[in-house]
Structures are given as structure tokens and as C-alpha cells.
Amino acid sequence: MNIKVRYFASMRDRMGRAEDTVSVDGDTITVTDLWKKASGGQDLPASTLIAVNMEYTDSAHAVKNGDEVAFFPPVTGG
Amino acid sequence: MNDKSMVGLSHEEIQRYSRHLLLPEVGLEGQKKLKSASVLIIGAGGLGSPIAMYLAAAGIGRIGLVDMDVVEESNLQRQIIHDSDRTGELKTESARRSIARINPFVQVDTYCEKFTAENALNIARDYDIIIDGADNFPTRYLVNDVCVILGKPNVYGSILRFEGQASVFSAKHGPCYRCLYPEPPPEDLAPNCAEGGVIGVLPGMIGTIQANEAIKIIIGKGTPLYNRLLVLDALDMRFREMKISKNPDCSLCGNTPTITALIDSQYYCGITPKSGEYRMDRNEFISPYELAEKLDNDDVLLVDVRSPEEHAIFAIENSISIPLQELTARVGELNKQRDIVIYCKSGIRGAKAVEFLNAEGFARVRNLDGGIAAWAKEVDREIPGY
Numbered sequence: 001m002n003i004k005v006r007y008f009a010s011m012r013d014r015m016g017r018a019e020d021t022v023s024v025d026g027d028t029i030t031v032t033d034l035w036k037k038a039s040g041g042q043d044l045p046a047s048t049l050i051a052v053n054m055e056y057t058d059s060a061h062a063v064k065n066g067d068e069v070a071f072f073p074p075v076t077g078g
Numbered sequence: 079m080n081d082k083s084m085v086g087l088s089h090e091e092i093q094r095y096s097r098h099l100l101l102p103e104v105g106l107e108g109q110k111k112l113k114s115a116s117v118l119i120i121g122a123g124g125l126g127s128p129i130a131m132y133l134a135a136a137g138i139g140r141i142g143l144v145d146m147d148v149v150e151e152s153n154l155q156r157q158i159i160h161d162s163d164r165t166g167e168l169k170t171e172s173a174r175r176s177i178a179r180i181n182p183f184v185q186v187d188t189y190c191e192k193f194t195a196e197n198a199l200n201i202a203r204d205y206d207i208i209i210d211g212a213d214n215f216p217t218r219y220l221v222n223d224v225c226v227i228l229g230k231p232n233v234y235g236s237i238l239r240f241e242g243q244a245s246v247f248s249a250k251h252g253p254c255y256r257c258l259y260p261e262p263p264p265e266d267l268a269p270n271c272a273e274g275g276v277i278g279v280l281p282g283m284i285g286t287i288q289a290n291e292a293i294k295i296i297i298g299k300g301t302p303l304y305n306r307l308l309v310l311d312a313l314d315m316r317f318r319e320m321k322i323s324k325n326p327d328c329s330l331c332g333n334t335p336t337i338t339a340l341i342d343s344q345y346y347c348g349i350t351p352k353s354g355e356y357r358m359d360r361n362e363f364i365s366p367y368e369l370a371e372k373l374d375n376d377d378v379l380l381v382d383v384r385s386p387e388e389h390a391i392f393a394i395e396n397s398i399s400i401p402l403q404e405l406t407a408r409v410g411e412l413n414k415q416r417d418i419v420i421y422c423k424s425g426i427r428g429a430k431a432v433e434f435l436n437a438e439g440f441a442r443v444r445n446l447d448g449g450i451a452a453w454a455k456e457v458d459r460e461i462p463g464y
Contacts, residue, residue, distance in 0.1 A: 078236060
């Protein structure tokens, strides 16, 4: 299955791209594992807001085929 | 929003606010509510500028401004409440003068001090709505915590580069900021505008959204941004909306809160407000004078770990550019047998680079104390501040 992944703010800089399409074996994958796969084995940084299909959720959420997963680090500028 | 039935509008005010009075959603009643309302704006900077200017023009009765900074040249590209001739002036005073010119009917109360766990409740208590235009995490967490404790809406906005966020946090109606981000993040995950840059119109776009939300809450019309986080990508010009909800485990507004009083978060999360507080072994620093001498006499490799954009603005002569994020990948370019001096803008990124290089087995590496900012002050006065 294919999952669309989007990176925002400093996460986009860190990854060097705004989005990915990650192909995953099986019917479901947790956000944590999806992040690992997309980032080449890194741990998901603490203080990251996760949205699946633009709804706030946690890293244990099971992602399904066709879902869009977005990662939002906090933004502080004012 | 006290005594809203008591206030009246003068003939002059009726003329001034006529386009509001014609709106069914505002009308005379709504305009009186605006006049009776008090709004506290944290930060008189990028976001605070349009927020204060539009709320003043809209006829908010009392505006409070918290900021301890003075106007700098580098603020003028986006902080439009401050004029070119106000550099060096307190931001609160500059903003007060601008507001008086926009609308003399507005009462302005200024707090030229740091918003801290000690003074926050006293400052915020008398206001109906708090608007977060802060530029740092400790203040943002404090604003959030104060609002939850006092039960006031927190009209939130933040910006970086071309991206912005806005929401209205209210523990009564939905999540607070800590429901989304329980603790302040590690520094490198969240650069501020001074490090990452920001496009000048962005605070105008996000700040006006915040001002509009505050007005809606005061007049009680429309649908506030409760339970929604609006995310703007101004580069591709896309607004996205994320559904957010209260976290039952939130340490502040959840079912079993563990935070029951205000805390200054920089004291427990390790965020260092100033370069001077990122102190390591003194042997790992080199003063600007010492470096100037060393550059004249010895063989030393000078490495700039700032961004390529910062390097392009101005760099110390004969330095090479290896941005901090690329250091891990490019460490092979450096020779362990050579004396190396690292520099950044003010010393924080340099300290991180030295720490990393020490761990990689570099023994002859030092950090320019105070960065290129100190170098500009003490050695090369031709370098502009940025």
C-alpha cells in the first residue's frame, strides 16, 4: 500500500523535501514505523504533532492504504 | 467585556465605526462590546504589529502590550507598527504612539518587562482575551498556562519562513497548546525567525487572522478556530486545517493535571535564552582578540557553521562554510591535526559543533566566543548586524 507523507516547517528542512509517497508491505503500519521508514531509520523527534488525514492523532495510530500522514514540528516565530 | 450595556458611542465614534455598524454581525451592540473589551497582546513584534493596529482601528476599548525589546533595524521589514525613525525606542512606546495615531479612543497599557511566572497572572487577570504573538517557547507555554489557569481564550499564532499557524485555544471549548505539544521542544527542532528568517508579509497574514478571531469572540459571532489548527504555506499559498482535540492526559487541562501553577519553562527544559548561558569548559572558547592575533600568526582553519544564506551576508575572511546541519556528513573534510576555530552568529551553534567535533576525536577545536556578533563589535566594525 502507498501512504502520502507530508513534512512541515523545520521538519521539511530536516528532510530536505515537503512530501514522500512511502510504499509499505501489509495492510497497516503505525505512524512510528512509517516515520522510521520514511526517514531512513530515525526516531520520531519528541514534540512532533501528527495528523492522519488532517486529524490530530498519536504515534501508535494504525495508518491504512491511501491515508495522508502529516508531521508538524512546533513553530515559535512571532 | 464588563458593563457592555453601559458604554455609549460619541458622534465621532459612530462616524468612525460606521462600516462596522452597518454589519448585522457587529452593529451598535457589537461595537459597544468591542469598546468594552480588553485584549492583552504578548509581543509587539511581527504578529503583535498587525494585531494591535487592526484591533485599535476596530475600536477595542483597552489594549495591553507586553514587550521588553527596543526597535531594531532588522525588525522593520515586518514589524509595521514601528517606523524607521523609532529604532532604539522601546517597542511598547513606539506601538503606543502608532496606536494613538490610528485611534485616539483606545486606551493602551504597556508592560515593558519580560512575561514571567511571577508577573503573568497579575498582568493577564484584567483582560478578556490574551493574544499570543511571542517569539519564543518559554513565553508561549507561559501564555498558554496562564490562559488555562484564568479560563481565558488564547488566540494563538506563530510564523517561520513562509509557514504560519493559527488557532484559538480555550480549555472550555477544546484543547490547549500543551494538548498538542506537551513540552517545549529541543532547540534544533524549532529555529526562531532570527535564525531561520521570515518573509515580511507572513506576520501580516497570520496576525490579521488572530485579530479577526479576537473580534469574533468579543462580539460572539461566527465560528472561532476552536478545535482547529490552521496551517498556512505561503510559498505554495495553501491553507490546511487540522482537526485537533483535547488530550485527556494533558498535564495542564487533562483529567488529572500535574501542572497546577506557573513555571518558567526555560528553567526545566534546557532552553538557553542567550548564548552567554551556553557555557562549557573555558578552554573550548577563543576570544575575538585572540582569534585576530592567531589569524595573523598561526595556521588555523576557520569554519563558519551558520547557514549558507548567513555566510553570504558576511563572513570572516578566509573561513569555509559548513552549516551545522551538514557537519555530520562533511566531518571528513576537516583535519584533526590542525587548529580549528568554529564560529556562528552568537556562539550557540558553534558550541554544538565543538561538542560534536570533540566527540569525533577533534582535540584542537575551539568556538569563537560570542560568534561573529562579538567579532563585529570587538575586531571588525565594518561587519553589519543582521
